[in-house]
Amino acid sequence: MTVINIFLTDELGETLDDFVHDERRFTFARLGSDGPRQLVEGPAYVFVDWVMDDMAGLEMCRRLRADQRMGDSHVTMVLESDDIEDRRRALKAGADDYLVGPLDRTTVLDRVLALQSERQPRHATQRLEFGPLVIDMAALQARWAGEPVQLRPNEFRLLRYFAENANRVLSREELISGLGKQEPPIDERTVDVWVGRLRRALKSAGAGNPLRTVRSLGYVFDLV
Amino acid sequence: MTVINIFLTDELGETLDDFVHDERRFTFARLGSDGPRQLVEGPAYVFVDWVMDDMAGLEMCRRLRADQRMGDSHVTMVLESDDIEDRRRALKAGADDYLVGPLDRTTVLDRVLALQSERQPRHATQRLEFGPLVIDMAALQARWAGEPVQLRPNEFRLLRYFAENANRVLSREELISGLGKQEPPIDERTVDVWVGRLRRALKSAGAGNPLRTVRSLGYVFDLV
DNA sequence: CGTTATGTGACGCGATGGTGACATCCGCCC
DNA sequence: GGGCGGATGTCACCATCGCGTCACATAACG
Numbered sequence: 221m222t223v224i225n226i227f228l229t230d231e232l233g234e235t236l237d238d239f240v241h242d243e244r245r246f247t248f249a250r251l252g253s254d255g256p257r258q259l260v261e262g263p264a265y266v267f268v269d270w271v272m273d274d275m276a277g278l279e280m281c282r283r284l285r286a287d288q289r290m291g292d293s294h295v296t297m298v299l300e301s302d303d304i305e306d307r308r309r310a311l312k313a314g315a316d317d318y319l320v321g322p323l324d325r326t327t328v329l330d331r332v333l334a335l336q337s338e339r340q341p342r343h344a345t346q347r348l349e350f351g352p353l354v355i356d357m358a359a360l361q362a363r364w365a366g367e368p369v370q371l372r373p374n375e376f377r378l379l380r381y382f383a384e385n386a387n388r389v390l391s392r393e394e395l396i397s398g399l400g401k402q403e404p405p406i407d408e409r410t411v412d413v414w415v416g417r418l419r420r421a422l423k424s425a426g427a428g429n430p431l432r433t434v435r436s437l438g439y440v441f442d443l444v
Numbered sequence: 445m446t447v448i449n450i451f452l453t454d455e456l457g458e459t460l461d462d463f464v465h466d467e468r469r470f471t472f473a474r475l476g477s478d479g480p481r482q483l484v485e486g487p488a489y490v491f492v493d494w495v496m497d498d499m500a501g502l503e504m505c506r507r508l509r510a511d512q513r514m515g516d517s518h519v520t521m522v523l524e525s526d527d528i529e530d531r532r533r534a535l536k537a538g539a540d541d542y543l544v545g546p547l548d549r550t551t552v553l554d555r556v557l558a559l560q561s562e563r564q565p566r567h568a569t570q571r572l573e574f575g576p577l578v579i580d581m582a583a584l585q586a587r588w589a590g591e592p593v594q595l596r597p598n599e600f601r602l603l604r605y606f607a608e609n610a611n612r613v614l615s616r617e618e619l620i621s622g623l624g625k626q627e628p629p630i631d632e633r634t635v636d637v638w639v640g641r642l643r644r645a646l647k648s649a650g651a652g653n654p655l656r657t658v659r660s661l662g663y664v665f666d667l668v
Numbered sequence: 669c670g671t672t673a674t675g676t677g678a679c680g681c682g683a684t685g686g687t688g689a690c691a692t693c694c695g696c697c698c
Numbered sequence: 699g700g701g702c703g704g705a706t707g708t709c710a711c712c713a714t715c716g717c718g719t720c721a722c723a724t725a726a727c728g
Contacts (some may be wrong), residue, residue, distance in 0.1 A: 278541075307608070309540055311570070319573045372705060387583040409685085410707055416686060417706090432585075435597055435684065435716075440583050596716060634718055636674060641717090643675095659673065659726065 268315070269298040270306065281313040350383045351443050352427070369425040374399070375418045382418075382431065382441035391438040415439055492539070493522040494530070505537040574607045575667050576651070593649040598623065599642045606642075606655065606665035615662040639663055 270277040281295060297310035297318040310318045348355040352365040362369040362379055371379065381398045382390070390398070392411040419431055432440045492504050505519055521534035521542040534542045570581040576589040586593040586603055595603065605622045606614070614622070616635040643655055656664045 309535070313540075317571045317573075374706065387580065387585075389582065389584050404707095407708065409709090412685060413687075413707075419686095433685070434584050437584070437597075440585070442583070442585070598717070631719070633674090633720090637676080637718075640674095640676060657674070 266295045267298055268295060270300045270310075278309060278313040281310065281315050348380070348383060350386055353379075353383055353443075355380055355383060364422065364425045364427040367425045369421055369427070371418075371421050374414065375421055378414050378418050379422075382439070383443075386441045386443040389434050389438050389440050395438070411439075490519045491522055492519060494524045494534075502533060502537040505534065505539050572604070572607065574610060577603075577607055577667075579604055579607060588646065588649045588651040591649045593645055593651070595645050596641075598638065599645055602638050602642050603646075606663075607667075610665045610667040613658050613662050613664045619662070635663075 268277050268280050277297065281297060295315045297313075297315040299306050299310065299318055299320045301320070307318055348357065354363045356362070357380075360373075360376060362371055362376065369379075377399050378395070381395065385398075392408040395411050395414075396402075396406050396408070415431055415433075419429055422431070423429065430442050432442050434440055505521060518541070519539050521537075521539040523530050523534065523542055523544045525544065531542055572579040572581065578587045580586070581604075584597075584600060586595055586600065593603075601623050602619070605619065609622075616632040619635050619638070620626075620630050620632070639655055639657075643653055646655070647653065654666050656666050658664055
């Protein structure tokens with residue numbers, strides 16, 4: 221079982237004490253005013269609260285961002301009130317996102333699980349899994365819910381790139397360079413054709429149409 | 445080589461004259477009492493000093509914040525003394541940050557470099573949450589209580605704007621400029637149509653009708 | 669009940685994307 | 699070498715979409 225690391229500042233920790241000691245799958249840790257009180261393996265999810273009338277929260281955010289050991293972490297700023305200036309400042313201080321407190325168990329866990337599923341893949345190089353999609357790098361073969369997807373080389377690369385960047389809008393430009401086609405320069409509209417061909421392949425393998433067009437921007441691979 | 449833009453108010457500029465003319469990698473520019481004296485490409489780091497017994501510093505802060513061209517800039521207020529009230533006022537006026545003067549070369553450069561490194565590699569998966577509404581800026585997708593909301597680009601922008609200004613009456617004029625549609629001038633009544641379309645989209649995603657009409661003023665996004 | 673503000677279906681224009689057809693290119697086999 | 703077949707980039711056509719406007723219906727207000 222994967223262990224998920226969550227850091228909470230003291231105040232939030234108190235609020236959530238009932239489940240801090242309860243969950244097994246998660247590592248909860250307290251965050252002192254001088255930084256994380258313990259180190260963990262792997263990426264962590266940090267919730268920093270605002271702390272009224274003081275920069276403490278922002279300052280903490282900045283330090284975490286600067287801290288090499290926490291490089292991969294996802295920092296969520298917990299605002300006290302829904303103030304527009306506060307939000308801006310939170311993001312500027314390096315928060316990855318924000319939400320308005322107070323927090324409860326469900327919110328924290330939902331948020332963490334959502335983020336988790338986004339960043340899942342990355343590690344295994346031979347076999348990538350994204351929900352119903354399995355990409356076998358060794359066999360250069362993809363399956364959707366067990367069903368093999370008939371792909372030509374370029375489509376395979378495209379699908380892989382989409383899967384590795386699921387739930388993110390990818391511009392045509394990014395897709396072109398993502399597939400390593402700089403030379404000769406490729407017409408952006410060609411991406412439309414790639415996507416069309418990939419869609420057809422996915423469809424005949426029984427996947428619906430997970431590739432959503434975002435008008436005038438690009439395409440997203442929607443993964444629930 | 446990346447060029448970093450730094451604005452200093454006159455007083456600070458004088459203090460720091462020795463290195464204003466010295467560094468190559470930085471663009472230093474003076475900030476007159478009427479605003480930036482020159483425009484630069486890209487985000488800038490602005491240091492505004494407090495100016496004893498006067499609101500000038502705060503006023504400047506406010507103006508910079510309102511200035512479209514400086515939208516991405518980071519404003520640091522330089523306090524004369526470490527007063528809690530002053531801090532609050534600085535932040536309220538839109539400063540991103542403050543520090544206590546007088547400044548020296550090292551402090552300015554350290555601060556700027558720190559901010560710089562923060563802003564580079566961020567590919568923030570910004571996920572904004574407002575009660576049951578989740579706006580995923582990366583996937584350009586909104587969900588209401590988990591249910592995806594089918595939105596066209598303009599509606600997405602509109603919803604985001606509403607959410608970020610929840611519980612505040614927004615005039616049609618503000619909505620138009622908030623979505624960045626200055627050119628060509630838009631008929632105010634068009635906003636009614638936008639709202640109508642957004643309402644329909646929200647409704648078919650199972651949200652009720654969180655957009656309330658305020659007769660002869662505009663619309664509010666009612667949250668909680 | 670008159671007046672003013674808002675809701676909304678319909679329309680049309682420009683922009684944008686989907687797609688079949690075609691031209692190239694490349695590797696392979698005889 | 700020549701011929702073949704699959705893969706892929708490009709093009710052009712056209713369906714579709716997004717969106718601003720208008721016109722009329724409806725609602726709110728005093």
